[in-house]
Amino acid sequence: MSTTVTMTMATQDPSHQSDRVAAASIDRQKLMDDIHHTAQWGEGQRWGDAPTEIGMARLALSDADKLVRDWFIKEVKKYGCKVHVDAMGNIFAIRPGRKEGHPTFMGSHLDTQPAGGRYDGILGVLAGVSALRTLHESGIETEYPVGVVDWTNEEGARFPQCMMASAVWAGVTDVNNTYQIADIDDANATVRSELERIGYLGPTPAHYTATPMAAHFELHIEQGPILEASRQCIGAVEGVQASKWFTITVGGRDSHTGATNFENRSDALLTSAQMILRSHQVATEFSSLASTGLLSLEPGSTNTVPGVVTFSLDLRSSEDKKIEEMESILRRDFESIAKGESVGTVTAGCTRGRGCTVSWKVDSHAKVANFDKECIECIEKGSETLFGKKAASLTRRMYSGAGHDSVHTSTRVPTAMIFVPCREGITHNPTEYCSPEDCANGAQVLLNAVLRYDHLRAVKASS
Amino acid sequence: MSTTVTMTMATQDPSHQSDRVAAASIDRQKLMDDIHHTAQWGEGQRWGDAPTEIGMARLALSDADKLVRDWFIKEVKKYGCKVHVDAMGNIFAIRPGRKEGHPTFMGSHLDTQPAGGRYDGILGVLAGVSALRTLHESGIETEYPVGVVDWTNEEGARFPQCMMASAVWAGVTDVNNTYQIADIDDANATVRSELERIGYLGPTPAHYTATPMAAHFELHIEQGPILEASRQCIGAVEGVQASKWFTITVGGRDSHTGATNFENRSDALLTSAQMILRSHQVATEFSSLASTGLLSLEPGSTNTVPGVVTFSLDLRSSEDKKIEEMESILRRDFESIAKGESVGTVTAGCTRGRGCTVSWKVDSHAKVANFDKECIECIEKGSETLFGKKAASLTRRMYSGAGHDSVHTSTRVPTAMIFVPCREGITHNPTEYCSPEDCANGAQVLLNAVLRYDHLRAVKASS
Structure with missing residues (x-):
């Protein structure tokens, strides 16, 4: 275990901290190892000859989903997190900060489409794990707690309601109605029965009051061709169309x-x-x-x-x-x-x-989901920290065409998303691909944005 | 049996014969009775409450097709016809004329679509039967033989080749290849095996040289909305698109x-x-x-x-x-x-x-099938005989959009078709409907055209 160093960004101008923030660097290799290691649970269609050229088929609350959840919990606990599971199976990993307060969350989902790829949702959760690893191994203590959330059944592929569990957390939909949703192929397998079966029907109410957040940052592949076509690396997502x-x-x-x-x-x-x-x-x-x-x-x-x-x-x-x-x-x-x-x-x-x-x-x-201006600025600053002067040309503000769990969190807490390019915009397909560079860039901007947001909270609290 | 009166139109201007031709009048009621009586063989879907508001499902070479063929042969024999069946099951009924020569044929088909109506094809054959009945009962002797043909499997619904047996007759397709065509639902039931099974594999070669024709006239419902929309009664069909x-x-x-x-x-x-x-x-x-x-x-x-x-x-x-x-x-x-x-x-x-x-x-x-000018003119004159001065506004030259057996006969002998309106242009549907007036108008024009053609042959032979 690394020595913990208290971050003192809160009382200083963040620009003076650029060296220290830059040192809080994502380990690209470990991030990619996690992506490919966890792909063993829910292997999908092979599309190429390389060992990693296999898609994903990890349907929500399946045996494969249980195994990757178990891995996630075991992994985040290595980095000093406390973990709790709510009544929708959402898993919240929280790493304490210097002060008490609502955690700043990074989050996305580990379930996939039946003919899905290795990045949609997965990248956002595992980048969060990488961020926690970096904080832990760099011995960084944040001002407030920082967490990672795995939202249940974002895809809506097995239980036909997209962004299912974040909607319950946000109070948009009712937990008991949601429990009744059945597997599209098996009327006897409901959300509730499958949560129980895999041991992820948690005791915490599935509600934003029971697991409050200071903010929600979500890294995701773009699922479109815009960043690739414009040769840009980071999308600072202003909202969802x-x-x-x-x-x-x-x-x-x-x-x-x-x-x-x-x-x-x-x-x-x-x-x-x-x-x-x-x-x-x-x-x-x-x-x-x-x-x-x-x-x-x-x-x-x-x-x-x-x-x-x-x-x-x-x-x-x-x-x-x-x-x-x-x-x-x-x-x-x-x-x-x-x-x-x-x-x-x-x-x-x-x-x-x-x-x-x-x-x-x-x-x-x-309707349009508009993300939080301060969160969006943290992402842009996070990109500046990574890319320096090139950030302006490598970063674009954009809207998401697809829905994400951030749509629901944005109704309750400051939220924004980071997009990274995916090859030819292809998604929901075994050949979905995001390069190691882009995965790492996204994870780094995610960590940078979270650290900046954490810092700004402390600045506000002290002013 | 009526007394036979020799028609002497051949040696006189046909316009002087209008009274006698007009007297050769189709019995509308008997035509309609035949249509509805023979509909018992191959009853289809009921679509209305009236006894005749039932469609047809008389697939080629089925048991129902055998029964209507048997009725057809029995019926035409009452009117002095000799009947022969060729190797494709085409049935040729020939009523002798005053002179030897190739018969002028009226023809169409008695098979239907699986969800067909009572008029498509059936009207053309039964109007021919009505024409023979009129000739017989009026005691009219034509110059040359006159006949009716029932072509096998025009629809191509059971054995998937439209206008199947007229194509063999015309030498367009080969009889042995055609024999191999199987029922779309039963690979063991071929054209040949089904012809044998129902007893309609005739001894005459299926070829225009074995059953020669002087001409082929086909009455058919329009299967489109043009006549109805223009409030016209008779289409003199110039060809098939x-x-x-x-x-x-x-x-x-x-x-x-x-x-x-x-x-x-x-x-x-x-x-x-x-x-x-x-x-x-x-x-x-x-x-x-x-x-x-x-x-x-x-x-x-x-x-x-x-x-x-x-x-x-x-x-x-x-x-x-x-x-x-x-x-x-x-x-x-x-x-x-x-x-x-x-x-x-x-x-x-x-x-x-x-x-x-x-x-x-x-x-x-x-490619376009162009019908015979003289046959088309006989149809127009036949309409004049029926409608008098109104014929010009009630008759239109038109092209057929759909294929018919006449496409194949037109490659070997002078051919033309008569169209009558069908309600809303609906066809290949149980609700397909042609009014008794239109059925009788069509049958009358068919008879008139055949008599005129027969007359013109005699005029030519004597000139």
């Missing part, structure tokens, strides 16, 4: 493709193609996103004009107002397109048919 | 809908929507048809941009050259759309992404 999901049903009439002229058709697929194109145009105008990932049609034969088409519409924006405006425009325009009325370029050059019907169903709606 | 079928595969890249900005997407579905819209625009420009009836995508989730989309493209035109030109334009434009290049209005207002690949597979190609 709003998303609103719809199922759109276009009703036309089946008819023979050879015997029915355009004027007499009610072509549900052509109409849907016009709507999909229109949604893309509108999202382009709003610097937002519109996507269709599902589309099915009936009856489905080469020589039958489809009578019914159902497709998904996923709208995303960094502004709630834009979601509202886009929805409003698209409801109006889809109605016009269905009727065969002229709607800009998407109906130009087309033959007007007999028209279709269109109906909308709202499937989900998540 | 060319059709070319393709499978188009668009290759993009799966990506997260929230985390991937438009610039970094290879969105296979958006690209496909642009292509489908473009195909419609080009077909509109060419007064032709383009349709997509099948579309599938991968991987298929609301928050994943589709990485692969496969869709069908069905091009139709009454001119072969237009099919070629449309294909050429679409191959060029789909390539540009895939690359993200600007293609008129279908890419306007869109964000250019990283591009996709596109590949084409030709699934089938049928």
Whole structure:
């Protein structure tokens, strides 16, 4: 065990501490060893020849999930942490600081998609473990406690509710309702029964009042191509985009493709193609996103004009107002397109048919999650500490397109996220990949940000 | 049995015979009785409360098909016909004329789709039976023989080759290869084994040289909405449109809908929507048809941009050259759309992404079948005989969008088709409906056209 050195950043200008903070350096090799060592629990699909070129299939509350949880607890205890588990199986590891107070948490999740990779969620938790290791081995005593949390079932792959347990912690959803959620393949295996079975139904209430936090920092792979495309290393995530999901049903009439002229058709697929194109145009105008990932049609034969088409519409924006405006425009325009009325370029050059019907169903709606300004600044400063003058060009502020446990923590405590590039933006896939450099950069910025936040708390308390 | 009256139209101007031809009148009630009586063999889905509101499921060479064939032979023999069956089970009923010569045939098919109606094919054969009945009961002797043919497996529903046995008759396909075609649900039941089983493997070679025809007239429901929409009664069908079928595969890249900005997407579905819209625009420009009836995508989730989309493209035109030109334009434009290049209005207002690949597979190609001018004129004159001065507004020349046995007969003998309206253009559906008026109008025009053609042959022979 290393000698403990009390950090004295709290009473000094942090810029004078750059040498000492730089010394609190993440051990890249140990971080990568942890990632690949723990991948033994829940091995997924092999995609390459190298020993680590295997994806992950560690579903929440499975035997594999229990084994990696056991490892996590054993590991963090080496670094002076106390560990408690709450009623949702969330595991909180807390390393004491010089003073009493709510811990500053680093956190993410250890569960994966059934055909997932080695980085989504895992990197955020194991970077937290690396940070604790660095603090311990460097003998650094923080001003306040620092912790790492493993949130249960972020993926929602086995029990179909994404960010499940952080939602309960934040009071967004009810613990007893959540207990009833069943395995998608086994109605007898519920969240509660599986928590009990693997021994992770903890005694602490799953609530932010029972495990309070000073802040929540989450390191995650970007899951998109933006950092890679711009050759940047760190995303200082300002929040999570709003998303609103719809199922759109276009009703036309089946008819023979050879015997029915355009004027007499009610072509549900052509109409849907016009709507999909229109949604893309509108999202382009709003610097937002519109996507269709599902589309099915009936009856489905080469020589039958489809009578019914159902497709998904996923709208995303960094502004709630834009979601509202886009929805409003698209409801109006889809109605016009269905009727065969002229709607800009998407109906130009087309033959007007007999028209279709269109109906909308709202499937989900998540408003923008805005992260904490001070936390975001700590991340940017943490990047400066790592990269020096290059930090400005290597770091970008960005919004997350995907949801994360930080969405829920942000409703209760100061929160921000750090993104690192992942190869070609590929995620939820065995080939998901984040380079050792990027993993270590992210972990280092995470540690730097946490130390800075801890320092700023002490500065505020003493002023 | 009625007294036979020799028709003497051959040596006189046919316009002087209008009274006598008009007297050769189809018995509407008996035609409808036959349609509904024979529907007992192969009853399909009930769709209404009335006794006749039941569809048909009379698959080729099934027990039900045998029973209706038996009825057909028994019925036509009442009207003085000799019947022979060829090696494909095609049944030829021939009523002698005053002179020897190839018979003028009326024909269609008695098999149906598994969820078919009471008119597709059936009307054409039973109108022929009604025509024979009228000739017989009116005691009319034609100049040359007149016949009715029931072609085997036009639908291709059980043995997957449409217009199967007329193709063999025409020498388009080989009899022995055709014998090997198996039931789609039972590999042990082949065309040959089922012909043998139901007793319809006839001794006559299935070939136009063994059963020659002077002409082939086919009455059929339109299977489209054009006559109904234009409130017209008779289509004088000039031919069958060319059709070319393709499978188009668009290759993009799966990506997260929230985390991937438009610039970094290879969105296979958006690209496909642009292509489908473009195909419609080009077909509109060419007064032709383009349709997509099948579309599938991968991987298929609301928050994943589709990485692969496969869709069908069905091009139709009454001119072969237009099919070629449309294909050429679409191959060029789909390539540009895939690359993200600007293609008129279908890419306007869109964000250019990283591009996709596109590949084409030709699934089938049928050139235009052009029917015989004299036969078409006989149909138009037959309509004039029925409707008088109103015929011009009630009759239209048109192309068939769907294939029929007449496509094959037209390669060997003068051929034309008569279309009658069907409700809302619905076909291959239990609710398929043709009113008694329209059935009788079609049968009457069929008889009139056959009598006129028979007359013209005699005029030519004597000139």
